[in-house]
Amino acid sequence: MKLEPQWVVGFVDGEGCFHVGIAAHREMTRGFQILLEFTVVQHKRDEQVLYALKDFFGCGVVRNNHGDRLAFRVRKFEHLKTIIVPFFVKHALKTKKNTDFKKFCRVLQLMEKGHHLTVVGIEEIRTIADQMNVKAMKVESLTLTEDDSGEDAGVYQVISE
């Protein structure tokens, strides 16, 4: 299945999510995990569309989500930075999801500059995450399984305050 850029934009306007997740680190008394994630979730009957997205972007993985749902997701910082973000900068989303995308980009820029390693930076990221439609992800979403080994773990830093 070959996808056209505008189909991808339309589909992501409907079904895509840009997540910024912040969670307390499980093994530290003080510290945070940050997760950047681009996902598209579908019922398993449309698995082929998720694999078509994976082929289209040339990155990411298709994994089980909840129940009979699957997710195409990209967590790897380099892929988000060099593939996903440039695509949606060039082909702008038309729904208000574009606002979330811009916030996602802002967090990515902050992390690239190392601001997530500072207390001030992490607070700014938290503020941005709180403003996004999809709030900070639940801690369990940050629990990485062996299944993720092929893809970037998506957790970039742990800071100790």
Added chain:
Amino acid sequence: MKLEPQWVVGFVDGEGCFHVGIAAHREMTRGFQILLEFTVVQHKRDEQVLYALKDFFGCGVVRNNHGDRLAFRVRKFEHLKTIIVPFFVKHALKTKKNTDFKKFCRVLQLMEKGHHLTVVGIEEIRTIADQMNVKAMKVESLTLTEDDSGEDAGVYQVISE
């Protein structure tokens, strides 16, 4: 906001619905109402996208849905037949929603031939509607309000068995 055909296909693959509704008629002891409807529902924050779809297709209406959601919808038989169906025949949906679309087309063809006026025809339409992901609509969905006066009522026939 100007939409491109492939964006529309992608967005409808994610957010669109093709309904075939069959309900007992409220004022007759024996008889049915049939509703064909193409809808795209969004949170009101993305109202402008629904109006952009209305402009794109040059038909349909934007109306309140449930709570803070709005729907772009087309019910008028002529518009479904001459605008909506030809568009998605030319620009095929990529998800399994295309299967629903084909069933929707089949019902439209049956109705065009007047088969919905026969008991056998209505049973075939009911069978098709039952196979679609979105089952026959609830009776209240067929309750037409004054709000619909500008658009086709969407109820094409009442038959008495």
